[in-house]
Structures are given as structure tokens and as C-alpha cells.
Amino acid sequence: xxxxxxxxxxxxxxxxxxxxxxxxxxxxxxxxxxxxxxxxxxxxxxxxxxxxxxxxxxxxxxxxxxxxxxxxxxxxxxxxxxxxxxxxxxxxxxxxxxxxxxxxxxxxxxxxxxxxxxxxxxxxxxxxxxxxxxxxxxxxxxxxxxxxxxxxxxxxxxxxxxxxxxxxxxxxxxxxxxxxxxxxxxxxxxxxxxxxxxxxxxxxxxxxxxxxxxxxxxxxxxxxxxxxxxxxxxxxxxxxxxxxxxxxxxxxxxxxxxxxxxxxxxxxxxxxxxxxxxxxxxxxxxxxxxxxxxxxxxxxxxxxxxxxxxxxxxxxxxxxxxxxxxxxxxxxxxxxxxxxxxxxxxxxxxxxxxxxxxxxxxxxxxxxxxxxxxxxxxxxxxxxxxxxxxxxxxxxxxxxxxxxxxxxxxxxxxxxxxxxxxxxxxxxxxxxxxxxxxxxxxxxxxxxxxxxxxxxxxxxxxxxxxxxxxxxxxxxx
Numbered sequence: 182x183x184x185x186x187x188x189x190x191x192x193x194x195x196x197x198x199x200x201x202x203x204x205x206x207x208x209x210x211x212x213x214x215x216x217x218x219x220x221x222x223x224x225x226x227x228x229x230x231x232x233x234x235x236x237x238x239x240x241x242x243x244x245x246x247x248x249x250x251x252x253x254x255x256x257x258x259x260x261x262x263x264x265x266x267x268x269x270x271x272x273x274x275x276x277x278x279x280x281x282x283x284x285x286x287x288x289x290x291x292x293x294x295x296x297x298x299x300x301x302x303x304x305x306x307x308x309x310x311x312x313x314x315x316x317x318x319x320x321x322x323x324x325x326x327x328x329x330x331x332x333x334x335x336x337x338x339x340x341x342x343x344x345x346x347x348x349x350x351x352x353x354x355x356x357x358x359x360x361x362x363x364x365x366x367x368x369x370x371x372x373x374x375x376x377x378x379x380x381x382x383x384x385x386x387x388x389x390x391x392x393x394x395x396x397x398x399x400x401x402x403x404x405x406x407x408x409x410x411x412x413x414x415x416x417x418x419x420x421x422x423x424x425x426x427x428x429x430x431x432x433x434x435x436x437x438x439x440x441x442x443x444x445x446x447x448x449x450x451x452x453x454x455x456x457x458x459x460x461x462x463x464x465x466x467x468x469x470x471x472x473x474x475x476x477x478x479x480x481x482x483x484x485x486x487x488x489x490x491x492x493x494x495x496x497x498x499x500x501x502x503x504x505x506x507x508x509x510x511x512x513x514x515x516x517x518x519x520x521x522x523x524x525x526x527x528x529x530x531x532x533x534x535x536x537x538x539x540x541x542x543x544x545x546x547x548x549x550x551x552x553x554x555x556x557x558x559x560x561x562x563x564x565x566x567x568x569x570x571x572x573x574x575x576x577x578x579x580x581x582x583x584x585x586x587x588x589x590x591x592x593x594x595x596x597x598x599x600x601x602x603x604x605x606x607x608x609x610x611x612x613x614x615x616x617x618x619x620x621x622x623x624x625x626x627x628x629x630x631x632x633x634x635x636x637x638x639x640x641x642x643x644x645x646x647x648x649x650x651x652x653x654x655x656x657x658x
Contacts, residue, residue: 185222192228197553207578210620236271236579237533238559241496244275245295252523253508255501258299260599266301266625267597268530269614271579278309285321300637302619308333313348326359329641331564334364337403343370357416360650364419367403386518388465392455392473400472401427408435417441417647422498424450424472426482433491444492448535449474450483466510469522495554497532500525501600526604530596538610564642582616589613
């Protein structure tokens with residue numbers, strides 16, 4: 182009788198804190214032993230010359246999300262989790278969007294139905310609060326936090342999603358009382374509408390003017406305001422997809438004051454710029470996302486934020502729309518103005534290779550920082566640690582084996598999503614995940630998905646250690 186179901190042998194293991202040579206024994210979907218000469222196994226995986234890392238956790242992705250009339254998001258749970266597995270991810274956290282007039286329970290029931298039986302890797306849901314009614318705030322949200330939906334997102338922009346300052350304060354107050362974590366999309370909606378109207382009157386409607394309509398002060402002001410509202414309520418907040426130095430400095434100042442303010446950035450802010458939106462005809466629509474890519478100085482600032490710990494998580498903000506599709510980036514209204522181009526770009530499969538290549542290989546961050554930014558900090562922030570996000574006895578055997586020297590030219594054909602392009606087409610990266618394992622089962626190997634659709638499980642999450650409910654604090658005094 183074999184001692185383990187799987188042994189990963191001969192690799193270099195890296196966690197957020199350590200790097201060491203070690204074999205890994207896996208039993209019943211969990212890591213059962215770390216060491217040398219672990220004995221026998223039904224399946225021995227040779228990882229000699231490879232890096233053995235915790236599977237990536239992408240805590241900011243959009244799958245199967247309602248996107249407005251005549252617009253359809255490219256990826257549902259099947260294609261989205263398939264692509265994530267190709268890119269070395271073992272867990273993703275997409276958003277369940279509450280639409281106006283809809284209860285949160287109704288939204289969750291529909292979203293679970295979208296995911297059921299379709300996932301290749303594990304998933305958990307954030308909530309998007311678009312209609313914070315008295316019932317939602319007083320009954321649904323507190324109950325759902327206790328049910329394991331321990332993080333929710335609020336928007337300061339977009340028609341039908343933007344909350345007023347008062348509404349944000351009400352949502353934050355519930356988070357404060359229940360111990361939930363609030364994520365904030367920080368852009369000033371009124372300023373964007375004002376600038377968009379002016380640009381359209383001047384006939385400046387090409388995709389490149391999307392960036393002009395959302396300049397850095399729009400993001401900086403909203404970031405400052407979101408932090409100020411959170412300070413009033415004394416609630417932790419995560420400012421998501423930060424794109425520039427000025428917004429980052431608002432977060433840094435809050436952190437230096439001792440406020441519980443956290444930051445996230447994404448690949449598009451490290452390697453793309455607003456010039457990418459200048460493609461001929463509507464080609465620039467492929468790069469329309471919010472906030473938009475900025476300039477080289479902003480790229481450098483985002484790298485500094487990763488290096489210095491201002492940003493604790495690195496996510497993809499995978500929000501895919503097909504380009505050559507009348508229900509995607511070329512929706513009929515999109516042909517007349519950037520205003521109507523669906524906001525978002527694909528990136529769940531390319532997040533890890535881009536950060537590894539541009540960060541670890543080029544010496545901007547070390548391997549342990551890479552693990553923290555792409556896996557461990559996500560698990561700790563969103564109530565999944567230590568089950569997820571590390572290589573330790575008792576943790577789920579969620580593992581990505583990397584060939585650190587493999588050079589790959591990014592092509593959409595490699596990524597196994599349902600989009601029809603990647604904004605990173607033709608970019609060469611060094612370092613590639615050659616095997617992805619979820620709870621002891623190989624789900625992707627050498628660029629091919631080999632796992633079973635439906636194997637991915639829904640994860641009920643604990644409350645974030647970053648957020649403590651009022652009752653817990655009162656009991657500690």
C-alpha cells in the first residue's frame with residue numbers, strides 16, 4: 182500500500198517567506214508531508230529544475246456578469262476557470278452583481294446556478310452592492326456575511342452602479358458591524374460624465390479618448406474620498422486596480438496614519454500605456470478598461486507600490502469582452518463613441534507569467550514577494566488562509582509547477598478563454614506554469630487543460646483578519 186497518492190519530487194519550493202528544496206506528499210487532496218525520502222506514491226511528479234509554488238489566487242475577476250443591453254461578457258465559469266488553470270491559478274474570486282431592484286439572495290441564486298458544474302478550479306464570490314435598500318442593509322447583508330460572503334464591492338462610477346457618499350457610508354457601516362471587507366472602485370462619476378460630454382461635443386469619440394475622459398485626478402480624488410469615508414466609519418477598505426502614483430500616494434498616506442487601507446494593482450498598469458488605445462479604426466477598443474492604462478511614470482509608480490508593500494495583492498481584473506463581436510467591444514453604439522465601448526480586458530491567464538517575467542526575472546521583486554502578491558496575500562485578505570495560499574502540511578494541495586526559464590510568446594491561442602484576443606499579444610515572457618494542481622488533482626499540464634469540468638468547488642470563506650466586527654472588539658476590551 183502506498184503512503185501517498187501523489188509525491189512531487191525534486192523541486193524548489195517557495196512560499197511567501199521561504200525557499201527550500203523539498204518533496205511534497207499529498208493525500209486526500211491535502212499536503213500531508215514535506216521532506217526528503219517520503220516513500221512511495223501512486224503518482225510521482227518529477228519537478229527537478231522547476232519551481233513548486235502555491236497555486237495562484239486571483240481575487241478580482243469577472244465571469245458571466247450582466248453587462249447592459251446587447252452586451253455579453255465573453256467568459257462564463259467554464260471558459261474563465263479553464264483559462265485561469267492554464268495560467269497557474271487554482272482559485273478565483275469573481276463578483277456576484279446585484280442589479281437595481283434585485284435582492285442579494287436572488288442575485289446569488291442565479292450566480293451559483295451559472296457556476297454549478299462548470300468550474301475547473303475552486304471559486305468563491307464577492308458581492309457587488311448596487312442597490313443598498315433598507316432590507317439589503319439591515320437583513321440580507323448581515324446574514325450573507327455570516328454565510329461566508331465576507332467581502333463586497335462598491336462602485337463610485339458607472340451608470341446603475343455608482344453609489345452616493347451616503348450609500349457608501351451605509352454599506353461601510355454594515356461591514357464595520359459584521360466584520361466584512363469593502364472593496365472600492367474609485368473614480369469620480371460626475372467628473373467622468375462632465376469630461377465625456379465635452380469630448381463628444383468636440384467630436385473626440387475614438388477609443389483613445391476613453392483615457393482622456395478618466396484622467397489621474399478623477400481616480401486620485403475618488404481614492405481620497407473613499408479613504409475619508411472609511412476613516413469616518415473606521416472600516417478597512419481595499420482600493421482596487423490602482424493605476425498611478427497620485428492614487429497610490431493617497432493609500433500610502435492613509436497607511437502611514439495607521440488606517441486599515443489596502444491597495445491592489447494589475448498587469449495592465451505595469452506593461453500597457455494609454456498609447457495602446459490609439460489603434461487604427463476601433464482597434465484601441467481592445468485596451469479600454471477603467472481606470473485606463475496611463476504612462477511610463479505611472480508604470481514605475483505601480484512597481485514601487487508592489488516593491489514597497491503599498492499594494493498587498495496583484496490581480497488581473499479579468500473582465501473580458503470579445504472584440505470582433507456586435508455584442509462585445511464593437512457593440513453598435515461602440516462604433517460612434519468611446520462612451521459605449523464595454524469597459525474591461527481579459528487577463529486571468531496572463532497575470533502570473535507577466536509578473537514573473539517582468540518582476541522576478543528582471544529583479545524588480547523576489548520569488549517570495551511574487552508568491553505573496555499572487556497567492557498568499559489574497560488568501561489572507563479574503564478569509565481563505567491557511568487552507569489556500571501556501572505550501573504547508575494540512576493546506577489544500579493547490580500547486581503550480583513553474584519552468585522559470587521557459588520563454589513563451591503570448592498568443593491568444595494559448596489561453597483557452599472565450600474571448601477573441603489578448604491585449605498582450607506578441608509579448609515574450611520568461612517563466613511559465615507547466616502544471617496546475619487543485620486539491621491534489623492535475624487540472625492543467627503543458628498548456629492543456631486535463632482536469633474535469635465541475636471538479637472546481639465553491640469555497641465558503643471566513644471573515645477577513647483585516648476586519649473585526651464591533652462585537653468582537655467589544656468582547657476583547
